[in-house]
Amino acid sequence: xxxxxxxxxxxxxxxxxxxxxxxxxxxxxxxxxxxxxxxxxxxxxxxxxxxxxxxxxxxxxxxxxxxxxxxxxxxxxxxxxxxxxxxxxxxxxxxxxxxxxxxxxxxxxxxxxxxxxxxxxxxxxxxxxxxxxxxxxxxxxxxxxxxxxxxxxxxxxxxxxxxxxxxxxxxxxxxxxxxxxxxxxxxxxxxxxxxxxxxxxxxxxxxxx
Amino acid sequence: xxxxxxxxxxxxxxxxxxxxxxxxxxxxxxxxxxxxxxxxxxxxxxxxxxxxxxxxxxxxxxxxxxxxxxxxxxxxxxxxxxxxxxxxxxxxxxxxxxxxxxxxxxxxxxxxxxxxxxxxxxxxxxxxxxxxxxxxxxxxxxxxxxxxxxxxxxxxxxxxxxxxxxxxxxxxxxxxxxxxxxxxxxxxxxxxxxxxxxxxxxxxxxxxxxxxxxxxxxxxxxxxxxxxxxxxxxxxxxxxxxxxxxxxxxxxxxxxxxxxxxxxxxxxxxxxxxxxxxxxxxxxxxxxxxxxxxxxxxxxxxxx
Numbered sequence: 001x002x003x004x005x006x007x008x009x010x011x012x013x014x015x016x017x018x019x020x021x022x023x024x025x026x027x028x029x030x031x032x033x034x035x036x037x038x039x040x041x042x043x044x045x046x047x048x049x050x051x052x053x054x055x056x057x058x059x060x061x062x063x064x065x066x067x068x069x070x071x072x073x074x075x076x077x078x079x080x081x082x083x084x085x086x087x088x089x090x091x092x093x094x095x096x097x098x099x100x101x102x103x104x105x106x107x108x109x110x111x112x113x114x115x116x117x118x119x120x121x122x123x124x125x126x127x128x129x130x131x132x133x134x135x136x137x138x139x140x141x142x143x144x145x146x147x148x149x150x151x152x153x154x155x156x157x158x159x160x161x162x163x164x165x166x167x168x169x170x171x172x173x174x175x176x177x178x179x180x181x182x183x184x185x186x187x188x189x190x191x192x193x194x195x196x197x198x199x200x201x202x203x204x205x206x207x208x209x
Numbered sequence: 210x211x212x213x214x215x216x217x218x219x220x221x222x223x224x225x226x227x228x229x230x231x232x233x234x235x236x237x238x239x240x241x242x243x244x245x246x247x248x249x250x251x252x253x254x255x256x257x258x259x260x261x262x263x264x265x266x267x268x269x270x271x272x273x274x275x276x277x278x279x280x281x282x283x284x285x286x287x288x289x290x291x292x293x294x295x296x297x298x299x300x301x302x303x304x305x306x307x308x309x310x311x312x313x314x315x316x317x318x319x320x321x322x323x324x325x326x327x328x329x330x331x332x333x334x335x336x337x338x339x340x341x342x343x344x345x346x347x348x349x350x351x352x353x354x355x356x357x358x359x360x361x362x363x364x365x366x367x368x369x370x371x372x373x374x375x376x377x378x379x380x381x382x383x384x385x386x387x388x389x390x391x392x393x394x395x396x397x398x399x400x401x402x403x404x405x406x407x408x409x410x411x412x413x414x415x416x417x418x419x420x421x422x423x424x425x426x427x428x429x430x431x432x433x434x435x436x437x438x439x440x441x442x443x444x445x446x447x448x449x450x451x452x453x454x455x456x457x458x459x460x461x462x463x464x465x466x467x468x469x470x471x472x473x474x475x476x477x478x479x480x481x482x483x484x485x486x487x488x489x490x491x492x493x494x495x496x497x498x499x500x501x502x503x504x505x506x507x508x509x510x511x512x513x
Contacts, residue, residue, distance in 0.1 A: 042513045069513065078349065084292035085282035104282050105275020108292050114349045114512030125275030176512030180349060202434065209511060 001138045006075075006094035008184035009146075010066055010166055012016050013193060016153045018066035025148030026070065029133065034152065036088050036119045038130040039069060039070040040209035044174045044194075046201025063192035064204065067175065070145065070182030071117035071130035073192040079109035079118055088118070088126070093183065094159075095132045114176035115183070116209065132156075169173030173199035184190060210447055215273040215425055220341055221369070221501055222266030224362060226259050227334030228370015229377075230306060231446060232332050236374070237324075243471040245320070247394045254381035255374050260307050267299055275473050292440075295340040302333045318370050338366045345504075351431050352439035352507045357424045364420060365497050368413045371406045372461075376490035378402055379483040404472060407465045410473060410489070414462045421455075438509040447506055450499050457496035461489050 018041055026032070026039040034124045047062030073096045080088045080096060087103035090096050098118070109118040110127065118127045133143035141147070146154040155162065163186055170185045171178045175203040178185075187193075194200065203209065233252055240248065271277040286293045309326045312318050344360035378399050383390045428440050443451055468485045471477050477496070 015419075032454060040513070050361065067513070080289075082290050082292045082347075084286050084296065085279070086285045087282070102279070102282055102285075103276065104279045106273065106283065106292065107275070108290075108344075111508065112347055112349055114510055116510075116513060120275065122275070174513045176349070176406070180511070197433075199434070203513060 001140055002194060003200075004093040004158050005106060006159045006184055007073060007132055007137075007156060008162050009070065009072065010155035010157075010186045010188075012059050012151075012153035012155075012166075012188040013065055013067060013172065013190040014188055016066040016190075017151055018039075019150065020068075020152055021148045022145035022154055025144040027132070029144035032119075032128075033121065033123060036121050036128060038117075038119060039068060039102070040116060040129070041055050041066055041068045042209050043204040043207075044199070044201050045204040046194075046199070062200065065190035065192055067172065067187075069115050069175070070187075071132075072115060072170075072181070072185040073132065074184060075182035076180075076182050077153070078112045078114075082108050082112045084108065092134075093132070093137065095134060096129070097131045097134070098127050098129055100124065100126045100128070104130050114180055121164070144155045162186045171196040173197075173201065174203050210291055210450060210502050210506050212502075213273065215269045215271075217505060218511050219266045219270035219273070220362075221365075221498055222269070224338055224366040225343060225373050226263040226306075227267070227302065227331075227338050227368040228366040229255065229259050229373050230334045230366070230370070231331045231367065231369040232325075232374045232406070234327055236405070237327075239405060242282060243398055243413055244394065245270075247392065247398055250385075250392075250399045251312075251378060251381070251395050251398050254384075255377035255473060256310055256313060258377050260310050261302050263299075264307065265334070266482060267303060269398040270296075270299075280370055291340055291343040295337070295344050298340045298443050302330065302337045304332055305330045332405065335366075336465055338362055340401055349512070351436035352428060352443075352512065354506075355424070355427060357420055357427065361417075361424070364413055364417050365500075366412055368417065368493060369497055370495050371409055372412075372486075372490040375403050375406045375414060375486040379486040381485065382479075394508060400477070400479070400482055403482050404469070407485070407489075409471050410493075411462065411465050411469070414465075418457065420480045422461060435509040439507040442507045442509070447503055454496045454499045454503065457492050457499070461492040461496065464489050464492070 020041050023039045023041055030038060043064060043066055045064035049058055049060050051058050077090055077096045080090055084106060085102050085104050087099045088109055105125045107120055110120055118129045121128045136143055143156055146156050166186045166188055168186045169182055169189055172187050172189050173196055175196055176201055177196050233256060236252060271280050274280060283294055283296045309330050312323055343360045345353045346358050348354050382391055382399055428436050464485055
């Protein structure tokens with residue numbers, strides 16, 4: 001299998017249609033129970049409709065774009081830092097994963113992670129999260145989400161290579177300031193994308209993510 | 210509002226226990242000229258109450274866990290996780306506090322050594338409160354990520370601790386009176402202690418009002434959408450609870466103020482001391498529990 005120094009994900013926001021095939025493929029691959037979402041697609045929307053005084057017509061000045069996020073296997077993973085049991089670890093290929101035999105299910109990582117990556121599985125009593133489809137990687141296969149994307153807007157690989165290929169943007173609303181955890185994530189921004197901390201919109205599907 | 214109930218119970222009890230221990234120590238220090246037998250008779254029952262309550266709090270915290278049987282794993286990340294440090298500090302405080310209570314009960318060790326042990330336990334209690342404060346000063350939660358979180362926790366610690374001690378002193382006194390009379394010296398010590406507690410709490414309640422104001426204005430001026438969401442919870446969704454906490458806190462302040470005013474005019478009967486100590490404690494306990502529930506309810510993270 002290919003070895004990586006640090007794996008990362010790439011999203012092309014400009015061409016993402018928000019179909020959520022990535023999320024569905026992830027749920028299916030990992031057999032996740034309802035409510036446990038290792039990959040989530042946020043819809044960020046804003047703007048307003050204005051009336052033209054001259055002719056009384058309405059003009060929509062609105063925007064909306066999608067951001068598909070699982071875990072960014074961050075450079076400074078706050079989940080690893082705060083985890084009291086050392087169940088959360090940064091390991092092989094730079095993947096951040098949880099040892100389900102050690103986790104006590106205190107949910108402190110869930111409180112801390114600004115991407116909602118750690119997800120509580122109530123039936124198992126432990127936290128669970130994206131493991132970058134480590135079993136697929138071992139067979140040199142792409143992670144389920146990347147493979148499933150019909151618009152081919154997701155990519156993965158050595159994060160340095162992704163940055164060379166696509167640039168280094170990773171601070172787009174509704175994502176947090178990347179300085180908090182230094183995510184291994186590369187984004188091609190949507191034309192209406194707003195920088196983290198300077199957003200004028202809001203997450204339109206809060207209960208979905 | 211009913212989120213994280215086990216954590217509400219644990220943090221309130223841990224802070225109340227630490228505060229009680231510190232305040233009992235202060236009473237010993239301030240009334241050092243009191244006859245030691247009277248001092249022990251009056252203050253020991255309060256000391257014995259702390260242990261069981263603290264154990265109850267620690268047990269309650271495990272109900273928060275998805276896998277409570279593995280609770281011991283919480284101690285595995287002391288070099289980086291404040292949660293690990295919090296649990297360790299809680300255990301040390303419980304163990305040393307228990308050891309001190311047993312020594313005090315059986316009159317083991319010379320009085321000086323016991324006093325030194327008491328100081329160590331009190332410091333440990335304050336370390337525990339500091340660790341709890343650090344756990345919640347989480348940089349991804351604007352409603353918590355402020356130095357005022359620490360100030361609020363320490364205010365709660367001393368406020369709740371001293372009023373709990375006041376209540377424990379008068380309850381034990383009532384029990385002794387029923388069993389065959391309470392010595393006048395004990396009553397005097399209790400009156401003096403409750404007066405000291407009342408003065409201290411009036412100051413702390415003032416601190417509490419000022420801190421609450423700066424906390425709310427800080428949160429309201431934070432540009433992050435997460436801060437705005439927290440603000441909405443505190444002022445709209447659960448605004449009634451915020452109001453209730455304010456009213457309860459003020460009622461406690463009013464009772465203590467009236468008590469001190471009466472006291473300055475002359476003698477206050479023992480029954481009045483009993484009802485002041487009990488009602489002030491009940492009001493602030495309910496107020497602080499509501500405040501802590503609001504604290505957890507207002508948790509909104511930055512990002513998505």
